[in-house]
Amino acid sequence: MRCNTQAMPQQDDKERHSPLSEHDLIARYFRPLADGVPGAIGLLDDAASFSIGSDEELVVTTDALVAGVHFFADDLAADIAWKALAVNVSDLAAKAACPLAYSLALALPRSVDEEWLKEFAQGLDAAQTAFGIGLSGGDTTVSPDGPLTLSVTAFGTVPNQRMVRRNGAKAGDTLYVTGTIGDSALGLKLRTGGSDASSWPLDEAQRQFLLNRYLRPAPPVTLRAALLAHASAAMDVSDGLAIDASRMCSASGLGARIDASAVPVSQPALQLIKAEIIGLDTLLTGGDDYEILAAIPLAAEAAFRSDAAAANIPIARIGQFFQDNELKVLDKKGKPLRLNSLGYDHFRR
Amino acid sequence: MRCNTQAMPQQDDKERHSPLSEHDLIARYFRPLADGVPGAIGLLDDAASFSIGSDEELVVTTDALVAGVHFFADDLAADIAWKALAVNVSDLAAKAACPLAYSLALALPRSVDEEWLKEFAQGLDAAQTAFGIGLSGGDTTVSPDGPLTLSVTAFGTVPNQRMVRRNGAKAGDTLYVTGTIGDSALGLKLRTGGSDASSWPLDEAQRQFLLNRYLRPAPPVTLRAALLAHASAAMDVSDGLAIDASRMCSASGLGARIDASAVPVSQPALQLIKAEIIGLDTLLTGGDDYEILAAIPLAAEAAFRSDAAAANIPIARIGQFFQDNELKVLDKKGKPLRLNSLGYDHFRR
Numbered sequence: 184m185r186c187n188t189q190a191m192p193q194q195d196d197k198e199r200h201s202p203l204s205e206h207d208l209i210a211r212y213f214r215p216l217a218d219g220v221p222g223a224i225g226l227l228d229d230a231a232s233f234s235i236g237s238d239e240e241l242v243v244t245t246d247a248l249v250a251g252v253h254f255f256a257d258d259l260a261a262d263i264a265w266k267a268l269a270v271n272v273s274d275l276a277a278k279a280a281c282p283l284a285y286s287l288a289l290a291l292p293r294s295v296d297e298e299w300l301k302e303f304a305q306g307l308d309a310a311q312t313a314f315g316i317g318l319s320g321g322d323t324t325v326s327p328d329g330p331l332t333l334s335v336t337a338f339g340t341v342p343n344q345r346m347v348r349r350n351g352a353k354a355g356d357t358l359y360v361t362g363t364i365g366d367s368a369l370g371l372k373l374r375t376g377g378s379d380a381s382s383w384p385l386d387e388a389q390r391q392f393l394l395n396r397y398l399r400p401a402p403p404v405t406l407r408a409a410l411l412a413h414a415s416a417a418m419d420v421s422d423g424l425a426i427d428a429s430r431m432c433s434a435s436g437l438g439a440r441i442d443a444s445a446v447p448v449s450q451p452a453l454q455l456i457k458a459e460i461i462g463l464d465t466l467l468t469g470g471d472d473y474e475i476l477a478a479i480p481l482a483a484e485a486a487f488r489s490d491a492a493a494a495n496i497p498i499a500r501i502g503q504f505f506q507d508n509e510l511k512v513l514d515k516k517g518k519p520l521r522l523n524s525l526g527y528d529h530f531r532r
Numbered sequence: 533m534r535c536n537t538q539a540m541p542q543q544d545d546k547e548r549h550s551p552l553s554e555h556d557l558i559a560r561y562f563r564p565l566a567d568g569v570p571g572a573i574g575l576l577d578d579a580a581s582f583s584i585g586s587d588e589e590l591v592v593t594t595d596a597l598v599a600g601v602h603f604f605a606d607d608l609a610a611d612i613a614w615k616a617l618a619v620n621v622s623d624l625a626a627k628a629a630c631p632l633a634y635s636l637a638l639a640l641p642r643s644v645d646e647e648w649l650k651e652f653a654q655g656l657d658a659a660q661t662a663f664g665i666g667l668s669g670g671d672t673t674v675s676p677d678g679p680l681t682l683s684v685t686a687f688g689t690v691p692n693q694r695m696v697r698r699n700g701a702k703a704g705d706t707l708y709v710t711g712t713i714g715d716s717a718l719g720l721k722l723r724t725g726g727s728d729a730s731s732w733p734l735d736e737a738q739r740q741f742l743l744n745r746y747l748r749p750a751p752p753v754t755l756r757a758a759l760l761a762h763a764s765a766a767m768d769v770s771d772g773l774a775i776d777a778s779r780m781c782s783a784s785g786l787g788a789r790i791d792a793s794a795v796p797v798s799q800p801a802l803q804l805i806k807a808e809i810i811g812l813d814t815l816l817t818g819g820d821d822y823e824i825l826a827a828i829p830l831a832a833e834a835a836f837r838s839d840a841a842a843a844n845i846p847i848a849r850i851g852q853f854f855q856d857n858e859l860k861v862l863d864k865k866g867k868p869l870r871l872n873s874l875g876y877d878h879f880r881r
Contacts, residue, residue: 222589224697227698227699227783228627228695228697228698228699228767228783229593229623229626229627229698229767229768230591230592230593230623230624230627230629230695231591231592231593232589232590232591232592232627232690232695233589233590233592234589234590234692235584235589235590237586240571240581240582240583240584241581241582241583241584241590242579242580242581243579243580243581243582243635243668243669243685243687244578244579244580244669245635245636245637245669245670245671245685246637246671247637247638247639247671247673247683248673249639249673249674249675249681251676252673252674252675252676253673274578274579275579277578278577278578278579278581280579286592286594286685287594288594288595288596288637288683288685289596290596290598290681319592320592320593320594321594322594322595322596322683324596324597324598324601324602325598325601326598326601326679326681327600327601328679330675330677332598332639332675332681334596334637334671334683336592336594336635336637336685338592341581343583346577346579346581348573348577349576349577349578350576350577418577418578419578434576434577
């Protein structure tokens with residue numbers, strides 16, 4: 184792939200900002216991230232090549248992030264890098280896939296300098312270590328006036344025919360979720376710095392916790408074996424617990440009841456609820472959680488709980504699937520909770 | 533992955549332009565492109581899954597395209613789609629990989645409407661049919677003020693350990709190239725419509741031919757078996773014949789002599805050379821050719837020529853590799869041709 188030189192005279196002054204050739208840029212900042220990745224060939228060829236076991240299949244997922252849409256252009260480069268990888272690993276984790284490698288396409292605005300690239304690579308490196316995945320290839324190009332746009336395609340493996348689908352839930356299955364829900368939505372409110380959020384009665388550590396949940400999501404990758412063994416369906420929570428649960432329902436041709444009071448919330452979030460600053464609906468529809476929703480057959484519940492505990496992943500039973508087509512989120516008294524929307528749709532808002 | 537609702541109030545008026553939800557948009561325009569693609573699951577899950585034969589390995593390549601850089605924002609949607617897929621299939625073809633599927637990440641500006649999406653999907657469909665590849669997944673998001681940015685990750689298969697690398701050339705190997713070189717660079721000049729190009733002594737069919745070579749590159753996918761059987765190294769010509777040949781040289785630790793007069797040029801290009809309107813150097817350094825450069829051992833030359841003919845791919849012997857580290861492009865008299873640059877570097881220009 185190449186650029187239209189003639190079409191972009193504005194690139195002529197690029198040299199002043201970034202004297203690196205594409206070759207040098209890749210060698211300096213990205214090649215170290217491909218160290219030891221089988222088939223990456225040190226990013227020296229036009230393609231990577233993977234072998235997978237004959238009893239395995241490849242799981243592939245793609246997520247793109249655009250500055251000003253999925254993150255703020257002035258977020259730390261290391262945080263942007265972490266998030267781009269985390270949101271993709273989140274899909275692998277929910278499919279019970281073992282992370283293998285990822286490909287990164289990067290469209291860099293002129294304003295990006297070497298310091299930014301260095302920190303970006305450090306963020307990728309930290310995320311790679313956390314998630315057990317390595318860089319296998321990609322493409323680096325310019326988008327002169329921005330926005331910075333990243334696209335990651337992540338690869339993982341599962342035993343043949345064993346990818347955990349979102350359409351496999353059965354009536355009677357219980358609905359589980361990992362971690363805590365809604366922290367990231369609160370972290371985003373803190374990040375945007377509206378006057379409301381700045382006056383929240385939280386201490387600095389609590390603020391940092393929520394911000395970090397937004398900036399550095401950490402999908403529960405170690406739940407893989409438990410999902411593979413016991414889940415009839417799973418997906419990650421990215422657009423909001425309510426909308427993602429409704430998607431699992433409609434993919435599986437089922438309905439579900441969710442007990443809102445059973446949805447796990449963090450201590451800072453609980454504190455804001457108790458102070459009546461936010462409602463539970465903010466947490467259930469906020470999105471960016473990167474936790475996992477899983478349908479677990481009743482008979483497998485005990486084993487799933489035990490395997491999740493062994494993997495050190497907190498899980499909570501929040502509901503059950505039914506033969507109808509309705510998703511109901513119920514409060515403590517069994518009354519349907521009023522939600523303004525179920526969650527986020529990229530195109531409708 | 534989700535968007536930061538709070539961070540982009542400008543999306544509120546998006547509804548007027550594109551009342552489709554992301555779900556509907558995918559169902560209407562992209563799901564048909566995944567019809568019959570194994571593991572794509574009708575784009576209904578968070579990931580795709582592929583099985584490959586136990587005697588095969590997966591080849592993966594990524595190329596990103598940005599409006600105003602790699603194509604013009606007002607190019608036809610169908611042409612943009614074709615090119616995004618073609619430049620990726622070009623890498624698969626050069627690695628002797630059999631196309632399997634591709635993942636598409638699309639960041640759409642607000643200005644894109646349903647008509648554009650419909651034509652874009654038609655362009656993808658045409659390219660899929662031409663190259664024998666199908667859509668397996670991806671991500672569709674908004675980049676409100678543009679530019680339109682696309683990233684494709686394409687997957688193919690080769691027999692285990694048989695991906696044709698760019699570093700495998702040996703001293704004495706001959707250098708071959710497919711098709712004709714430089715047409716796309718001329719097509720780009722016609723596309724930008726400078727006064728020079730508009731006065732070129734070409735008829736309408738010749739202009740269309742060159743433009744089409746720029747807008748709708750057609751990598752020689754059927755050369756796969758011939759490359760697999762005979763090539764010691766290969767890569768696609770994307771940044772310019774001269775620079776790409778120099779990259780094959782340095783990856784292989786060799787030098788090469790290229791006989792400029794042996795480089796195949798089209799009839800319209802030849803006509804412009806004869807009229808002394810362009811020089812051969814324009815063609816050799818222009819880029820965007822999406823042809824294949826291959827190193828062929830002397831002993832395999834006859835068989836390679838015969839297999840290429842059987843695949844209906846025109847090839848030309850343009851040079852040979854030597855033990856030194858110098859790439860020389862020589863004219864008819866054996867004198868080094870003066871080239872202003874070898875080709876295109878995304879970051880240096």
